[in-house]
Amino acid sequence: MARSRGIPIPGFASILSDPSDGTATVIQGRDAFPEDEQPTISETNTVHLAWDVMVGLGTLLFLLSAWFGIVWLFRRDLPKPKLFLRIAAISGILSVIAMEAGWVVTEVGRQPWIVFGEMKVEDAAxxxxxxxxxxxxxxxxxxxxxxxxxxxxxxxxxxxxxxxxxxxxxxxxxxxxxxxxxxxxxxxx
Ligand code: HEM
Known part of the structure; x- marks a missing residue:
């Protein structure tokens, strides 16, 4: 199996999904599911990429709002640096890209199911x-x-x-x- 090149942060997923117990969450790979219930490798990679795009853009937009908020708090004015204005100008487009990426995360992330555990996409299409x-x-x-x-x-x-x-x-x-x-x-x- 290919080795993950991610940065290990022990227990972090558990904190996100099960805050009551810092070690309970076990992340399962594709091979934990029967072969006919596994997403394809390209579907898996699509979800990963879409997730990174959504959360990356979400974080960037959050930092942009925080930048604005802090400058407004202390100076009652818009931040003037060109970098802020440039990102602010394209932030609407970035939000739509984040939204589409979020939609890809849920739709592709559900594959091969259309209703999880009940009906496959191939039976519904x-x-x-x-x-x-x-x-x-x-x-x-x-x-x-x-x-x-x-x-x-x-x-x-x-x-x-x-x-x-x-x-x-x-x-x-x-x-x-x-x-x-x-x-x-x-x-x-
Ligand atoms: C740090 C930032 C973000 C986090 C942690 C996050 C997290 C999530 C999670 C957990 C899901 C559900 C995935 C699933 O169904 O299993 C989701 C879906 C989604 N997200 Fe995000 N998200 C972030 C930012 C954004 C932003 C900035 C947008 C749009 C501007 C966005 C739009 C969406 C959309 C449209 C869906 C699909 C909803 C659906 O079809 O049910 N997300 N996100």
Whole structure:
């Protein structure tokens, strides 16, 4: 069996899953299960990688919030370093990646079961070969809806920018405070 290259932390899993007894948890390998109930090696690796991505990003996002919290507490201001601003700018995307990775952890981690101990995925999956057609139709519908949303939002943004009579803070979702009250313009109409 391949040796794990992990860093051993004795008793740590027990503390997480069974705090009452620091040594009770026994981590079982794939070979502890009958062959037809084992996930494949690639499924196992997928879960491991997805877990690392989810928890890694979760930890990064937590540290980012802590950074913000501490600076806010002492200075009542946003942290100014570019590193903070860069990570903050992509934190929304990172959260979605963490969420998808979490979903992979549960879905792939359940394999080969669809309902653990009751029904396997192969018994639940449809034998209907026509599902590709409905899949493609749904894919097409979502592609049209997605492209339309982006076009409409870009069009709205362009129209607001072209309307020079409006100051920045007078548009929907503009800054709450006028950027420079000296150049403020009255709305048209
Ligand atoms: C230190 C950070 C994190 C830890 C320790 C953690 C832990 C877990 C655990 C134990 C599970 C259940 C796995 C199972 O079903 O056996 C899970 C699932 C999940 N996690 Fe995380 N997580 C973390 C961060 C995050 C973050 C930051 C997000 C999203 C922004 C996220 C989204 C999800 C999602 C969507 C699921 C699947 C839920 C489901 O389908 O039932 N996780 N996580």
């Amino acid at each position: 449809t034998a209907n070969t026509g599902v590709w057609m409905t899949f493609l139709v749904i894919l097409g519908v979502y592609a049209v809806v997605g492209v339309t949303t982006v076009l409409v939002l870009r069009g709205m943004a362009r129209r607001w920018r072209e309307n020079e009579a409006l100051a920045e803070h007078q548009v929907p979702y503009g800054p709450r405070e006028p950027v420079d009250s000296g150049t403020e313009k009255e709305p048209v109409g």
